[in-house]
Amino acid sequence: MPRISSAVIVRYTLTLLFLWFGTQQLIDPSAWIGFLPEWVGYIPVPAETFVRLNGLMEVVFALLLGIGAYTRIAAAILGLHLLGIAISVGNATGVRDAALALCTLSIALNQPDERTLDARTKKD
């Protein structure tokens, strides 16, 4: 049985997490409008468009995280983004999101794992 490091499992798990949330925001943005901070209402962009843009950003960087290309940059962006959401949302959901954000940032703070494209191409 191939040995899989915990770093690989954490990265794939967080990739699935961001892909799921990102695609849900793209498919049904109206369900996510209630989570938007108040200031979004005062910029000239419809709330559903804002949610879709957020979802697209999460999907694209989740794909980079999953493939392992520019892993640390993708993880840093996703982690900081989620940390911002956690602070904005607050309460129990915010605590959960903050924990997930720190897990994501832990990927950014370490060398890319052995299954990332970054690590594989570095060997060549």
Next chain:
Amino acid sequence: MHHPRQWVALLAGALLVIGSIYIVWSGMPINTNEVETNHNATYSLGDVAIHNTAAGCWTTIDENVYDLTTWVSRHPGGGEAILFLCGIDGTEAFHGMHGTSSVPLAALALLKIGTLK
């Protein structure tokens, strides 16, 4: 020869840019302002009353007439919270919720289309 991960980043960047343009383009309101934007125009309560849906939502506040159509999807408290104002006098509801808070008043000023006859 580019590094494989640079191709991946290039594709991701292209997806982000093209996707963003598509989302913004498809989310733009189409002809939501049914009348010319003339802040000096005057309207009757009947004019306001027929704009009583999310697709055409007018209200009056303090004798001014506002087109809330584009605001429904952007209202911080959700569209449902202001849909009941469509077609009616919203003075009491607006001041009851926001008082004289400057931020909602500033947002409202951008939506003014005229005054009541």
